[in-house]
Amino acid sequence: MGLSKKNVDINNVNCDDYTVADFSDFDSDDLFDVSEFFWGMYQDGIRRKYWVYGQPVMSTPKDQFDVYDMYTDSVRTFLNFCSYNYLGYSYHPEVKKAVQETIDKYGIGAVSAPLLSGRYDITQKLEEAIAEFKGHEAAIVFPTGYSANLGILSGLLKERDVAVLDILSHASIYDGVRLAGADIKVFSHNNPRHLEKVLKSLHNKRTIVCVEGVYSMDGDLANLPEIIPICKKYGAKILLDEAHASLVFGERGAGVAEHFGLEDEIDISIGTFSKSFGSIGGFASGKLKLMTYLRMFARAYVFSCAMAPHTAAGILKVLEIYKKDKSARDRLWDNTHYMQNKLKEEGFDIGNTKSQVIPVMAGDDLRLREISKRLQERDLYTGVVTYPAVPKNKTRLRLSISSHHTKDDLDRCVEILKEVFDEMESWSPPQ
Ligand SMILES: Cc1ncc(COP(=O)(O)O)c(C=O)c1O
Numbered sequence: 001m002g003l004s005k006k007n008v009d010i011n012n013v014n015c016d017d018y019t020v021a022d023f024s025d026f027d028s029d030d031l032f033d034v035s036e037f038f039w040g041m042y043q044d045g046i047r048r049k050y051w052v053y054g055q056p057v058m059s060t061p062k063d064q065f066d067v068y069d070m071y072t073d074s075v076r077t078f079l080n081f082c083s084y085n086y087l088g089y090s091y092h093p094e095v096k097k098a099v100q101e102t103i104d105k106y107g108i109g110a111v112s113a114p115l116l117s118g119r120y121d122i123t124q125k126l127e128e129a130i131a132e133f134k135g136h137e138a139a140i141v142f143p144t145g146y147s148a149n150l151g152i153l154s155g156l157l158k159e160r161d162v163a164v165l166d167i168l169s170h171a172s173i174y175d176g177v178r179l180a181g182a183d184i185k186v187f188s189h190n191n192p193r194h195l196e197k198v199l200k201s202l203h204n205k206r207t208i209v210c211v212e213g214v215y216s217m218d219g220d221l222a223n224l225p226e227i228i229p230i231c232k233k234y235g236a237k238i239l240l241d242e243a244h245a246s247l248v249f250g251e252r253g254a255g256v257a258e259h260f261g262l263e264d265e266i267d268i269s270i271g272t273f274s275k276s277f278g279s280i281g282g283f284a285s286g287k288l289k290l291m292t293y294l295r296m297f298a299r300a301y302v303f304s305c306a307m308a309p310h311t312a313a314g315i316l317k318v319l320e321i322y323k324k325d326k327s328a329r330d331r332l333w334d335n336t337h338y339m340q341n342k343l344k345e346e347g348f349d350i351g352n353t354k355s356q357v358i359p360v361m362a363g364d365d366l367r368l369r370e371i372s373k374r375l376q377e378r379d380l381y382t383g384v385v386t387y388p389a390v391p392k393n394k395t396r397l398r399l400s401i402s403s404h405h406t407k408d409d410l411d412r413c414v415e416i417l418k419e420v421f422d423e424m425e426s427w428s429p430p431q
Contacts, residue, residue, distance in 0.1 A: 013040030078381040090278030102313035110306035118306030138291035145272025148282030151298030154179035192226040199234040207236040213245030213256030219353030247276035331403035359396040368395035
């Protein structure tokens with residue numbers, strides 16, 4: 001029997017008994033009852049200092065940052081392994097100056113949808129710069145990376161179409177296909193043989209295959225050299241989400257497709273400005289005719305206010321700096337290799353990461369909760385990742401490495417992880 005008001009005492013919830021997954025099938029007559037159930041779990045989590053999400057950051061997201069800690073009612077300084085600021089551009093002085101000057105010129109928002117009056121000269125310039133950077137004919141800039149996937153997939157697919165997704169694809173990819181009402185098929189993670197089996201079973205239906213350059217929760221790379229020929233063989237289009245790969249992979253920094261020399265084989269490339277670009281926004285790039293069509297039919301683009309002009313100015317400045325000077329990226333790779341090696345030497349399970357996104361596997365939810373609480377007590381901030389971001393019971397800490405980390409930061413992070421994981425040897429879950 002599923003969970004309902006009959007078998008859950010919503011006034012006395014023990015957070016050890018449930019996970020976020022339990023909320024999706026909670027059954028009740030009143031639409032809002034589930035929030036009472038969740039409130040009970042949330043309050044118990046706070047009482048026991050397990051709730052670590054969404055605490056307000058109070059300073060620049062550098063290698064260390066200040067975060068308001070509700071448990072001590074104070075602002076504490078943490079080692080920051082949680083921001084996607086891989087190249088430190090969010091606070092680069094020249095980027096901030098470009099943003100400030102653009103605010104002086106245009107104000108703080110686009111104040112209109114892009115097809116009306118929300119697309120500024122600077123937004124157009126950004127779209128042209130991104131198209132050139134990606135080696136594509138055209139690009140569209142979206143307010144977020146999430147809305148880029150949502151808009152492109154829902155704008156393109158119809159109910160009779162099929163999207164074949166790597167099972168670990170980002171939520172925005174799943175949501176875009178769902179919004180279109182198209183059929184979703186999955187293939188096991190990065191497994192070309194399984195992909196082929198799925199494509200073969202579709203008997204030439206109109207199909208798009210969606211994969212990620214760098215997988216956001218695992219840090220491994222799409223096996224494009226094997227995946228692409230299979231897509232071609234079955235006539236499937238290819239969407240590649242380069243969210244975590246942009247400015248990190250490929251000689252120009254265009255992403256994993258460039259890294260493998262396969263840029264020309266990708267039909268639609270998606271990216272975000274919220275990771276290495278240090279800002280906010282997303283983009284899609286590809287052939288001019290396709291982008292021109294999608295500009296009119298991607299509802300997440302058409303019916304949402306456009307990116308603020310100062311945001312576009314900041315991102316353009318990042319591109320300009322990056323083209324001239326890739327030393328931040330060199331430092332990022334140096335730190336990434338150092339950290340991957342050190343964690344492996346210390347016996348941590350970091351999966352198959354090949355990038356600056358480093359998972360440290362943590363077991364089930366109860367273990368993750370205890371670990372994350374202890375890490376925060378020791379002033380270490382990491383991503384704390386559970387379902388639905390990863391499969392059930394495959395929880396993990398996600399370390400985001402950055403060019404701004406010093407070797408001392410990296411050593412200290414591993415030291416703290418070691419202390420806590422050693423302590424956990426003698427920990428047993430509450431009965
Ligand atoms: C692979 C992938 N695609 C899309 C997104 C969404 O990007 P944004 O946060 O810019 O909306 C993310 C963000 O985490 C991501 O990891």
